[in-house]
Amino acid sequence: MSSPESPRIIGSLADLPDSARGAAHLVWWGNLGFMLIEGTGFVLAVGCYLFLSSASAAWPPAGDPLPSLWWSSIFTLALIASEIPNLWVKRRSGEHDAAAVRLGVLAMTAIGLILLFLRACEIAALQPSWHQDAYASVMWMLVILHSSHIVTDWGDTLVQALWLHTHQIGDDQFADVEDNCNYWTFVVVAWLPLYAVIYWLPRFA
Amino acid sequence: MTATAAGPGDSRAAQLRQTWRDPPGLWGFLTTVDHKRIAARYIVTTLFLLFLAGMLAMDMRLQLSAPGLHRMDPQLYNESFSLHGSTMLFLVSVPVMEAMALWLVPLMLGQRNMAFPRLAAFSYWLYLGGVLMLWLPHAVNITPDLGWFEYPPLSGPAYSPGHRADIWAQMITFTEVAALAASVNVAMTILKLRPPGMTLAKMPLFLWAMLVASLMTIFALPAVMLATSMLIADRLVSTHFFSPSGGGDALLFQHLFWFFGHPEVYIIFVPAVGFVSAIVETFARRPIFGYAAMVLSVLAIGILAFGLWVHHMFAVGLPRLGNDFYTAASMTIALPAGIQIFCWIATIWGGRPRLATPMLWVIGFIITFVIGGLSGVMTASAPLDLQLTDTYFIVAHFHYVLVGGAIFPLLGAFCYWYPKATGRLMSEKLGTLAFALIVGGFNLGFFPMHILGLWGMPRRVYTYPAGMGWGTLNLVATIGSAVAVVGGLVFVANALWSFWYGRRVGADPWGGPTLEWAARSPPPPHNFDLVLCVDSLTPLWKKELTAFDGLALDRREMLVTTVMEAEPIYRQNSVGPSIWPLMSALAVTLLFVGSIFTPWALVWGAVPVAIALTFWFWPTRARASTGPLGRRR
Ligand code: HEM
Numbered sequence A: 001m002s003s004p005e006s007p008r009i010i011g012s013l014a015d016l017p018d019s020a021r022g023a024a025h026l027v028w029w030g031n032l033g034f035m036l037i038e039g040t041g042f043v044l045a046v047g048c049y050l051f052l053s054s055a056s057a058a059w060p061p062a063g064d065p066l067p068s069l070w071w072s073s074i075f076t077l078a079l080i081a082s083e084i085p086n087l088w089v090k091r092r093s094g095e096h097d098a099a100a101v102r103l104g105v106l107a108m109t110a111i112g113l114i115l116l117f118l119r120a121c122e123i124a125a126l127q128p129s130w131h132q133d134a135y136a137s138v139m140w141m142l143v144i145l146h147s148s149h150i151v152t153d154w155g156d157t158l159v160q161a162l163w164l165h166t167h168q169i170g171d172d173q174f175a176d177v178e179d180n181c182n183y184w185t186f187v188v189v190a191w192l193p194l195y196a197v198i199y200w201l202p203r204f205a
Numbered sequence B: 001m002t003a004t005a006a007g008p009g010d011s012r013a014a015q016l017r018q019t020w021r022d023p024p025g026l027w028g029f030l031t032t033v034d035h036k037r038i039a040a041r042y043i044v045t046t047l048f049l050l051f052l053a054g055m056l057a058m059d060m061r062l063q064l065s066a067p068g069l070h071r072m073d074p075q076l077y078n079e080s081f082s083l084h085g086s087t088m089l090f091l092v093s094v095p096v097m098e099a100m101a102l103w104l105v106p107l108m109l110g111q112r113n114m115a116f117p118r119l120a121a122f123s124y125w126l127y128l129g130g131v132l133m134l135w136l137p138h139a140v141n142i143t144p145d146l147g148w149f150e151y152p153p154l155s156g157p158a159y160s161p162g163h164r165a166d167i168w169a170q171m172i173t174f175t176e177v178a179a180l181a182a183s184v185n186v187a188m189t190i191l192k193l194r195p196p197g198m199t200l201a202k203m204p205l206f207l208w209a210m211l212v213a214s215l216m217t218i219f220a221l222p223a224v225m226l227a228t229s230m231l232i233a234d235r236l237v238s239t240h241f242f243s244p245s246g247g248g249d250a251l252l253f254q255h256l257f258w259f260f261g262h263p264e265v266y267i268i269f270v271p272a273v274g275f276v277s278a279i280v281e282t283f284a285r286r287p288i289f290g291y292a293a294m295v296l297s298v299l300a301i302g303i304l305a306f307g308l309w310v311h312h313m314f315a316v317g318l319p320r321l322g323n324d325f326y327t328a329a330s331m332t333i334a335l336p337a338g339i340q341i342f343c344w345i346a347t348i349w350g351g352r353p354r355l356a357t358p359m360l361w362v363i364g365f366i367i368t369f370v371i372g373g374l375s376g377v378m379t380a381s382a383p384l385d386l387q388l389t390d391t392y393f394i395v396a397h398f399h400y401v402l403v404g405g406a407i408f409p410l411l412g413a414f415c416y417w418y419p420k421a422t423g424r425l426m427s428e429k430l431g432t433l434a435f436a437l438i439v440g441g442f443n444l445g446f447f448p449m450h451i452l453g454l455w456g457m458p459r460r461v462y463t464y465p466a467g468m469g470w471g472t473l474n475l476v477a478t479i480g481s482a483v484a485v486v487g488g489l490v491f492v493a494n495a496l497w498s499f500w501y502g503r504r505v506g507a508d509p510w511g512g513p514t515l516e517w518a519a520r521s522p523p524p525p526h527n528f529d530l531v532l533c534v535d536s537l538t539p540l541w542k543k544e545l546t547a548f549d550g551l552a553l554d555r556r557e558m559l560v561t562t563v564m565e566a567e568p569i570y571r572q573n574s575v576g577p578s579i580w581p582l583m584s585a586l587a588v589t590l591l592f593v594g595s596i597f598t599p600w601a602l603v604w605g606a607v608p609v610a611i612a613l614t615f616w617f618w619p620t621r622a623r624a625s626t627g628p629l630g631r632r633r
Helices: A026-055 A070-081 A083-094 A098-124 A134-166 A171-204 B008-020 B025-031 B035-064 B074-108 B117-139 B164-192 B205-237 B250-284 B291-316 B320-332 B334-350 B357-380 B382-388 B392-422 B428-454 B471-501 B580-597 B606-617
Strands: A008-012 B546-549 B557-561 B568-573
Touching (some): A026 A171, A070 A098, A083 A098, A098 A134, A098 A171, A134 A171, A134 B606, B035 B074, B035 B117, B074 B164, B074 B250, B117 B580, B164 B205, B164 B580, B205 B291, B205 B580, B250 B334, B250 B392, B291 B334, B334 B357, B357 B428, B392 B428, B428 B471
Parallel strands (some): A008 B546
Antiparallel strands (some): B557 B568
């Protein structure tokens, strides 16, 4: 119709594959974008913590107990351990092993549930309450912020498990499983500095 | 672009149109994932809000036109400038740039849609939620009244009972989530959906600008979301982030806010650089001068903008050394901006310029922006800033930067791409008239404010006594603003009139060099029949265009390429229309609004969000035939 030039066709894309893995895949990049946003959020939240701690004479302020290490450390160890099955699922999914992926994602759902329980214990042990002072507020903020990521990713894993067990898995869904695994790794890695800041910094500061 | 005359080309086009079109009627309206339709409604909404906020501005200018007027009381004036400023920044300037990107990026890439089509729809609906969040309460007289940045302790629980401050804070959350969704989409579309041959070094400047602006958004916006969430927590569940009595610090809010607020100015300005570069290239009829320097300067602005954040904190007393550093940094940003202006002028100089309306806007932009930049360099020097802060000098400065630096290029871009979107040209006569009224009225209205500021007139005052001698210049300012507003109405009238009566044009009425001009005007649902190839910055200025075929005709498919070299990797299945982005936005709205009243909304509100998102992402494929949940025959 109204074209300045009619293009000359120099080849066909029909022979290209119709899916890809890892960083070649489009969705991998979308995932990365959201990790960047949330990562920035974590960094700034830690920045708030440090800002408030530097403005305070004592940290934790006089009268507040040191944060309890018991449940938080159990949670942290369990979280790190969850990387082993997580990375396994990711590898199996790269090899398009449907049976293993179905099993693995289901297992990750169960593991997520255990972690949520441990996190609940950690939160129950958080002292003092958030409305005590700024120290408590910012500590609670970091924990809640991170917990919301665990809850979201657990929900995602649960739905994925349901879908995988009821449908035939295509290339794109294997890629989705990989992305979900990557996201879990992000949630795990993001926690480590938070754990150090919340639970150890007040002991050395 | 089609193959010649009849034959395979036409049937290909017809089939693709069938595959990519929306369902008819209201259902199609609600479910569409066509980036052009989504962007169009985004743009129309922002323009409507520009009009509303402009009316508020006129109201304020009338109030200030003579000393000692009492048609507005102080509270109403506070509400007016808060609503005006918040609307202009959060509901107009940032979203309109995102919207232009949603419309243009796929076309400029020769693609059929964005990387994540449903995310684009979600972004619009959520943005609309933000609009309603601010303006519906206004209709029942609950209007934020603390300016466009609501500093605690003033906005904290002690000094702002009621829900005015919450509404402001939650409006921010809405619009920022919408902007983040759009930015990820734009950035990843530019990185992964480039046409074969469009290496990073052959990417049009507009795309560079949008890529940088999107990345800036990704890094800047979490800060303000964090700040407003903390504010809401202080107000709702008695945390102590900003209350000194509990060991908190109100300065923390300011730091977080400006970590976003300063880049924000450049998030608005950088896309404008993209518009101007595209227009200058076409109307000078030669490739842009100093492409590499332009790319580097856009990148430099992106990085410097974050370093500048503390310059807003001068007035709150930072350590000496810091002050010197940030003064230097503020002045350095003038350097990349200067390079850009130099390159544009050199392009015009070395080309065969044509003065159609888009080009007029570029000239209006350059002049106005240079004035705004100069007054900016003045305030960037810390000692002077202390003197001028909170006077009309600042009001003049930021309107020069925002209106001159972003709105003028935007209007130019609107005229430039209008024929692509509608298939018709806007009237040049009306366009020139609108241009003269807006640019003339604006300068008449805002230049005197520099002088008023130097004379000491403070900003955010609802009136002033006659004895100060500010009356005449304020009257001039009001007259100028009125002229500009009339110009705006002429502009809109022109757009409407031309929509039905403008001269019909073909694909490339201006002789533009980039791929969007190869699509039909207006582009069909699938944009392009073939996958075009690129081997220069100005592909349409060559003798011959080349293309690939082989994408599916009966399914929505797009080509994904590598990040650096844009080499084809695979064919990506692209999702079709869906109601779930809208449903998800509604669910999120419930959650956001609820959380003003009770923290439990975060828990219960999450359930509908989860349900909606599950439907959104649920892939449709055959049922499994094995395993306990499989379907056996
Ligand atoms: C003809 C158009 C416009 C007129 C007449 C106008 C007029 C005004 C006036 C009278 C004020 C209040 C000044 C004060 O009392 O301190 C104001 C504030 C402001 N305007 Fe505009 N304006 C216009 C367009 C814009 C645009 C396009 C933008 C942004 C893109 C904008 C952004 C702002 C902001 C951020 C404030 C500060 C609000 C605050 O103090 O919190 N204005 N404008």
